[in-house]
Amino acid sequence: MSADPSPSQPRVGVWLIGARGSVATTVVAGCAAMTAGLHPPTGMVTETDLFHGAGLPALSSLVFGGHDTVDCPLPKRAEALAAGGVLPHSLPSAVAAELAAADREIRPGGPAPGDTRDSTGLIETFTADLRDFLHRHRLARAVVVNVASTEPAPTGSELPASSLYAAAALRAGCPYVNFTPSTGLHHPALQDLAVSRGLPFAGRDGKTGQTLLRSVLGPMFTQRALSVRAWSGTNLLGGGDGAALSDPAAAAAKNAGKERVLADTLDTVPEGDVHIDDVPALGDWKTAWDHIAFDGFLGTRMILQTTWQGCDSALAAPLVLDLARLLARAHEAGLSGPLGELGFYFKDPLGDGPAALGEQYAQLARFAERLRAPAPSEPRGLPGEGR
Amino acid sequence: MSADPSPSQPRVGVWLIGARGSVATTVVAGCAAMTAGLHPPTGMVTETDLFHGAGLPALSSLVFGGHDTVDCPLPKRAEALAAGGVLPHSLPSAVAAELAAADREIRPGGPAPGDTRDSTGLIETFTADLRDFLHRHRLARAVVVNVASTEPAPTGSELPASSLYAAAALRAGCPYVNFTPSTGLHHPALQDLAVSRGLPFAGRDGKTGQTLLRSVLGPMFTQRALSVRAWSGTNLLGGGDGAALSDPAAAAAKNAGKERVLADTLDTVPEGDVHIDDVPALGDWKTAWDHIAFDGFLGTRMILQTTWQGCDSALAAPLVLDLARLLARAHEAGLSGPLGELGFYFKDPLGDGPAALGEQYAQLARFAERLRAPAPSEPRGLPGEGR
Amino acid sequence: MSADPSPSQPRVGVWLIGARGSVATTVVAGCAAMTAGLHPPTGMVTETDLFHGAGLPALSSLVFGGHDTVDCPLPKRAEALAAGGVLPHSLPSAVAAELAAADREIRPGGPAPGDTRDSTGLIETFTADLRDFLHRHRLARAVVVNVASTEPAPTGSELPASSLYAAAALRAGCPYVNFTPSTGLHHPALQDLAVSRGLPFAGRDGKTGQTLLRSVLGPMFTQRALSVRAWSGTNLLGGGDGAALSDPAAAAAKNAGKERVLADTLDTVPEGDVHIDDVPALGDWKTAWDHIAFDGFLGTRMILQTTWQGCDSALAAPLVLDLARLLARAHEAGLSGPLGELGFYFKDPLGDGPAALGEQYAQLARFAERLRAPAPSEPRGLPGEGR
């Protein structure tokens, strides 16, 4: 379904914050694998009929780069992921050239330990990196996507790292996606700037596993008028995310998103906690157990339990590619500001959209329709909201 | 939310086939409990805002009766259910009068072993029972609901028992709901008659547990473009239903409905079997385990498992009350033929409606709207489809 | 199997610390129910063949009393437990006399809020209560069993409440069982005294659910030479225990016992955390989920998950009765000091006994043999059955 990039199709940049992490590596390797026809586009909603004719950039037109504070080259990272069963074993060698190409476009992130640059200096450097990327590859545009490890909720007024990257994206005129619960654009110092720059943005915190399930199970209970008494959950995961989220401050940011889904779909906050445990033995594999105690007719006590065993990178990567394409197209179409219609992808979506997955999907379908529609009076795109 | 029955509000009959079973007993006891304010209407969708102002008959206006082939009086059956934890312990005594009243309206079903009456004779008797019920209680109408044990799929041309009752409902001018996978109206000899009689009907096989879950999980996989490879399920249940479904022929009818949900929401039939085990130790409690193997991005293998522990009668009873009210109101509004908009309630709904629960809920909301709308030109009801 | 109490059989006291809690109420009601022949002795190991002829006091010879800081009378507490499904519904009325009798033997515990008595004063009062109980009922002996809510690990040198009761038990010459992870006798100021008094004691922390399972699963992995990488667990429970254990300090004491089982049976401490969540909606019902990641041949990753749904009081009560009888008999037989052979019953057993349940059971069988054997030459040793 992916349109062949015609020679004239403009190339589109995807700039990943956390460009050497598991998710980013899977994004780059997976895009190359699909472009080469090695794998079907499983998990990519933008490759389904829903987006037929919506003018999204072809996968083959995407050019990858990004920031990271670690050094491990992408080809080596991909080998490690394949050894852990996260990537198909033969994939790293099959797409070695594409991994190496993306690796050459990764610039040092920050602040690194001992970094003497202040916030302003870092933003300037990051902005310059982005502009250089756009320029050298003659890109029509580049979307910045934060897929770095979750950072603790900021305590002072200083901009956290995720916001420095977001500020650079704004300066460089790039649409921005926050796939994590970190602050990013969600900072008083940046929000207005984002809107005034006329850039579209989306977030936050990709909905990949337990919360995805909750967004279909919560509405089920509500629609059936069943009364949820307690909803408890435990997540076991290794990899970088497990370690990052064993920090209670980081976990707090994550859990807020998870609870919002229940509050919004159940119209009440049931009893129950959510735990995120770092279990290095599980590597990139994640197990989420949910226990839901609910009352049925005449107060009869019933229980639903779910166990979700997935690979976090494999769940996240197609959504990241979806979002990069959607934001690129939205930018092309002249849309700006928060894209609330992308709640389908997020734990804690921007705006007041629905929390039930089915309704979010319907909203996404309407968004596709908007992208598809011709924009009669304006040559550059759609009559977007908030212009 | 339940409207008080005004003195002038007509009384509506609910005639239960299998009137001494667990579901029927829970229906009668539960309706009395809610009318008396002893329990909130948990599990009843018709008591939510969705049906506000839709003109449904009040719970207090319902009069119960039915057919059964067994003798155990309802009050005694209710005691047994309370002992098994299916009904609140104090409920049978609290609603003893209502149980006794309903019990007096139960007539012998058939064919009983050694019954010498032929099909025609049985239909006549059942019809006379219904007419007598309508007459003695001066009912505006009565809805016939089949909640009897699942019967094996019929092999010959002879009408199975469920169809005899359905035929009697048609003759007596009663709307009909098939809450089981049995044949009922779904027989070549009856279908045309149903339509020509101008009666509304609905079915079949109430969606209470495993299939309810499947109707929200199936769409989730599809909407996320995840590829389901195998969907396996095991149901453990005691009670009458467990024993009935240990008959492979009866189970086959049940499983067809379960598989239809997957086929319709996944656009493919995945590998995997469904088992229904009779486990008398579980009594009316049902445990359903589902194991779903799916592929994510780049073919990564992932697993979702669900365990649903519920009480079948408590899950079914509020839906039976919902359906009785909805069919009564539809009849009053002049609707007739298959009510495809009630797919929300059924494993194997009539017509070509959506299989995803969220879409079925939206359809139900539109149905509520239809019931709510005034019918300007027609004195008897709404401008129903298919009249 | 329970021997009829002959008219001459001495009566034995069971003095419960936390005498108005769920466990104590279930102990008293259950003992009366079994004595009356209303229920079989399910869950009582001392009623199996293993203890045939071991001279244990008959259930009908037990007299109950205890300390508690709350006022709710036992009959009322029993009604509440029956309403929550923890006790059979008709039991409270069937054993109302026995509940009332035990309730009359409950004395105020301490320190209560605002209590002006110091430790010495409290110990004296508790000792006097015990002596009065022994005297008034002309008891051969009384066993003190701590079934109170888990207290936080003590921080200073002061004796925590559980140790005040333990000190009183020693002073009054009573064998002592610590069924909780609280300090009790496990305090430097008390340990020597216990031994010098010639009293038997046992503990600590009854092994009722998740740890029971771990004590059979851990050895399975070890015996099969499978390598456990991570063992994670979540416990959901309401009731008093859930609230007490939501205090991290109390939970820490509990979890130490749970981890000891793994360390002892696996010869290594695997990765993984244990959570104890307070979920009031679950009442006395407890759900424990365990996730075990292990390596098989050639490093193949495998997973075992267990979900245990039990009623804590019903799991604990028969063990409490077992232990009271065993300690009474041990005392009669002249045994003293820590009874390491009772590791079968505890999460964190005294001494260096085995941690695998099967070996603990074999050890318990040898203990039964010891109780059974005549002690020919020693006046203080085991006088055989039926003295």
Place this chain on the structure above:
Amino acid sequence: MSADPSPSQPRVGVWLIGARGSVATTVVAGCAAMTAGLHPPTGMVTETDLFHGAGLPALSSLVFGGHDTVDCPLPKRAEALAAGGVLPHSLPSAVAAELAAADREIRPGGPAPGDTRDSTGLIETFTADLRDFLHRHRLARAVVVNVASTEPAPTGSELPASSLYAAAALRAGCPYVNFTPSTGLHHPALQDLAVSRGLPFAGRDGKTGQTLLRSVLGPMFTQRALSVRAWSGTNLLGGGDGAALSDPAAAAAKNAGKERVLADTLDTVPEGDVHIDDVPALGDWKTAWDHIAFDGFLGTRMILQTTWQGCDSALAAPLVLDLARLLARAHEAGLSGPLGELGFYFKDPLGDGPAALGEQYAQLARFAERLRAPAPSEPRGLPGEGR
């Protein structure tokens, strides 16, 4: 721990029936991997301290061969298993030489479709194959192990294929292990011959997953005097075994062994069925779900559920190597007849040994002791039972 084979240590044959199946391939590849130091001996009980000094043949002294009716060469089969995640990805190439060597020792099995040889002819051919193997490699002895797909229970008097191979083992003087529920030596025509030949044998049906768990959980319930009401199970597996066991006759043989464990450890046969579903999407991975309904104190209903996710070949292979070594050593030590002490390894063990895993492990320890003991008066081995 594996002793280095001294130059003088005799070489020992392992002759696998079903030599090109998943289990056999994993056995050959795994033995080579451990010998080369590529993997630790996880899952091999004979490499633990239990067998220290018991004189077992070193892994490096084993020579592999066998019969099979399929042609796929072992190296190719190993590649397929690695692609499915059953073997480590790099293993097939690392042990290519050993796989090829074993492959050269695989002879055609039978009867193949259209085979004109009768039973006698087939036995003769198989015997000749074995003798040739022993002779060409100058083996001290060879152990025949049946790891072929489960065959349907035989209906007539004719020897099933598994028994033809067993008869050939007897003729060639080889100890025999039946790792499957197929008939093998368990046939009236062969049993006496086995004993009269003075050969040791063991079986049947390796205890690898669900039954392993049941053999520790069953005793737990019994030892705690908890009353199991119903034990239900579902197994999902692909691979050859899934397909073979979708034949109800083959499944019946398998399930008999599973049920025996419950009957023996619970002293009663609880309600509940066992299903074995063929789910090709799972490949060699097996998921077993067990649901156990039990009564506690005062009849309180409780539930334990277990989900076991393992790789069948990886679970079976180390046990096959264990058994081959144990039978070789038993043969060397002069033991003969059924080795009931190996019940640790089997679902349906020979003889009247214990069914609880812990007791079976203790029995295995005593067997190790027997192998260890010097045999003073007899030069060839131990004074075995039944000689």
